[in-house]
Amino acid sequence: MAPRNHGRNSICAAPGNMAPLLLPADLMLEIIARTDLVTLIRCAAACKRLRRDILSQSFLRRVIRLQPRILSYLSIFGDPHWSIHRVTAAAKSFCDSHLSPLMLRRIGDLFPYYIPVTSSGGIIVFYRLQVERMRPQEMHHFDLCVYNPMTGDPTFLSKSHLVLTSGTYTHEYVLLTAADGIDYSFMLLIIYISMWSIKVHTITSSSGGWRTVTCASHCNSPWRSVGRYSDAAILHGGIVHWLVVVDHDTQILAYDVSTGMSGVVKLPPTNCNASQLHLATSPDGKRLKLLAIDGFMISVWVQLPTVLAAGSSGWALETVIDIEENLRSLYPSLRAGGGPDIQVQFKPSGKKSSDVVLLRVHGRGNVVLDLETKEVHMHYLCSILLEIDLQSHLQSMKVFS
Incomplete structure (x- = not known):
């Protein structure tokens, strides 16, 4: 007698001519809830119905609340090494058995010549070092690599001409991800503050090249001496803030990636x-x-x-x-x-x-x-x-x- 069809409340896996294996959805979720993070993520990618059940608030409160984020410090010298903050068995196992092997398979050959320069939303930006004795076959054509450890997907980028022509002036990289409210999986900004203006080059996960936006300095006066401190703080919607020192006066500079406008935020009394x-x-x-x-x-x-x-x-x-x-x-x-x-x-x-x-x-x-x-x-x-x-x-x- 053919097995009874459990309908919407069942999940079926029946490859080829094998007899269908039917499991009630609630039983499948119970199994997933007791597995490791790698299995949970793979199950969420298996089908839309299963991902919808895994993303339900009741399931997330039960499972994800125990490890909503993985926070670790990555060292790439030698094999990738993860120093996990708030260590749990699940996070350690996930980093050791999934993230590290995946990273070695996808971009392991870059580690002797690339260093991480910034990260955001689980994505890392690597920059190619200029190694004098590097053999021609070891030279990688691209200067930057934007890497997603969760998927193993690398995106290789060439330098912006802003970096090539900035001379002795310094620049910094700022990375935005979809979690910042932008419409791309990532947006990389190169920010260069000169005496007279802020120059920003941007490239996104879907664009074909770098785009330049130039913003005039505030208060209609030149910045004679500019230094930058701390990381960029990014508000939802893509508004970047960072600390700058202008003629020995510390200020918070704001830049909106959607409009290209800049401004200044007053510091608290400190x-x-x-x-x-x-x-x-x-x-x-x-x-x-x-x-x-x-x-x-x-x-x-x-x-x-x-x-x-x-x-x-x-x-x-x-x-x-x-x-x-x-x-x-x-x-x-x-x-x-x-x-x-x-x-x-x-x-x-x-x-x-x-x-x-x-x-x-x-x-x-x-x-x-x-x-x-x-x-x-x-x-x-x-x-x-x-x-x-x-x-x-x-x-x-x-x-x-």
């Missing part, structure tokens, strides 16, 4: 210099946050909505965090109160939201500070932060059927 400030965003990416460190005290400021900012500085002090005790757990010889020879500063990390920051303890080393748990961990040099939002990846991935 006496810290630029190296003691760090720009980030709220977890939802809708508001700016500014972190200021003075000694061992970190002040966290959040930007107010426009309607509330009228008549004020536009910022509200959210919290103040004392990190001295936690730092002393790593460096017992720290002097009480910091001492004149101890200074803690922020370092770029690639992290957009303000829940995790990278700090430099002068004369000691670098540490990762979790502002939610107040925990600190050693951070090793020559690595880059990779943050993968599993729910966002599952929602945007393609399905086979």
Whole structure:
């Protein structure tokens, strides 16, 4: 007798002439819920019906809430090595058994000649080093590689002529992804601030080449001396902010990738210099946050909505965090109160939201500070932060059927 058809509540896998194997959908989800992350992601790509069930709020609250993000520091010297923040067995297994082997298969031959320069939304940008003794057969034609570790897909790009013609002036790379509210899987910006203007070159996952947008300097006055600090903070919709120093005055410069317009955001009342400030965003990416460190005290400021900012500085002090005790757990010889020879500063990390920051303890080393748990961990040099939002990846991935 033929097996009974369970209809919509069943998932069928019957290749060739084999008898169909019918499982109730709820039983299939129970099996998936007990598997590892690699299997869950593969199941979500198997068919539209199964992905819809996996992406249901009830299933996500049950499974993904235990590991909604994978936050790790990637070192590519030798084999790829992942130092996972908030280590769980699932995250470690996923990185070791899936991400590292996939990366070695797809772009492992690039590691001797490429270094990571920025990352965002689970995507990494690699830049080709100029190695004098590199053999011709080892030279890669392209200068940049935008790589998605979740899919293993690399996109190779040539240099923008902005970099080739900028002379001794410095430039920086800013990476936007679909999580920032843009219509592409990625948008790479090369930002060059000269004395008279901001020049921005952009390239997207679907464009054929670099596009140039030039924005005049603000206040109708030239910038005689410009220095940049911290990572870019990107609000949802593609509005990039970063700290700049103009004639010894620290400011927040804003640039809208959709309009090409730039502007300035006033700082909150803090006496810290630029190296003691760090720009980030709220977890939802809708508001700016500014972190200021003075000694061992970190002040966290959040930007107010426009309607509330009228008549004020536009910022509200959210919290103040004392990190001295936690730092002393790593460096017992720290002097009480910091001492004149101890200074803690922020370092770029690639992290957009303000829940995790990278700090430099002068004369000691670098540490990762979790502002939610107040925990600190050693951070090793020559690595880059990779943050993968599993729910966002599952929602945007393609399905086979």
